[in-house]
Amino acid sequence: MTATIYTDGSCHTQSLKGGWAAIIFVDDEKVVLTGEAFNTTHNRMELMAVIKAISYVQDKYSSITAMDIISDSQYVVGLADRREKLTAQHFTTKKGTEIRNADLVKTLLTYIAELPLTFTKVKAHQKKDNELNFNIEVDKLSRNIVRKP
Numbered sequence: 001m002t003a004t005i006y007t008d009g010s011c012h013t014q015s016l017k018g019g020w021a022a023i024i025f026v027d028d029e030k031v032v033l034t035g036e037a038f039n040t041t042h043n044r045m046e047l048m049a050v051i052k053a054i055s056y057v058q059d060k061y062s063s064i065t066a067m068d069i070i071s072d073s074q075y076v077v078g079l080a081d082r083r084e085k086l087t088a089q090h091f092t093t094k095k096g097t098e099i100r101n102a103d104l105v106k107t108l109l110t111y112i113a114e115l116p117l118t119f120t121k122v123k124a125h126q127k128k129d130n131e132l133n134f135n136i137e138v139d140k141l142s143r144n145i146v147r148k149p
Contacts, residue, residue, distance in 0.1 A: 001026070002066040005053045008138040009045025009073070010146045018045040019145025021138040022053035026061055036145045045142065046073040047104040054111050066116040072124035072135055079105065080112050080119065 004025040011018040018040035024031040033052055037045065050069055057064050071077055086109070091102045099105065111117060122135050 001061075001063050002068055003057045003061065003064045005050075005057070005067055005069045006134040006138045007046070007049035007053055007069060007071050007073075007076070008135065008142045009042060009047070009049045010139075010142040011040055011042040011045050012146045016040055017146055018042070018048075019142040020045040020049035020052065021141035021145070022049045022056075023134050023138055024053055024057060026057070026064065031056070031060075032141070034141055034145060041100070043073075043075050044101050044104060046071065046076050047101055047108055049138070049142070050076055051104060051107055051111070054115070054117070058115075066118070068118045068120060070120045070122055070135060072122050072139070074121060076108075077119045077121040079108060083109050083112065 006023045007021070009018065009020040016039050018037045020035050020037075022033045024033070033056055035048065035052065037048065050071065053069070054067060057067060069076075086099070086105065091099050091106065093099055124135075124139070
């Protein structure tokens with residue numbers, strides 16, 4: 001059985017307040033996860049949404065054999081393709097400093113190596129139409145977290 005997961009993350013660039021959201025579908029069940037963080041970045045929130053969703057599915061659904069993760073983040077979706085390079089460079093930049101979000105990148109790459117995950121990139125901030133689009137919903141959820149006082 002496959003879980004379908006929509007994820008998004010957002011961050012206010014001045015206050016550095018971030019929010020993330022994930023919508024998980026298992027059969028006809030819909031689960032919504034959200035969270036917030038401070039002193040964070042947009043990419044960190046994008047990664048957090050995926051990691052939290054994968055972890056939730058692993059903990060709650062033993063019957064799941066695969067996960068399809070749908071994200072508008074090229075950073076997240078393209079991470080698997082950069083795995084060899086990042087590992088070979090020991091998660092450091094050319095200057096020798098640790099890459100940003102190394103802790104979350106390592107966690108997600110571990111999941112990618114160990115689990116049957118597929119990633120689908122969708123266009124960000126699409127207009128609502130007649131078709132159900134849960135990427136719009138996770139986008140609104142994550143942005144609302146950032147905007148709340």
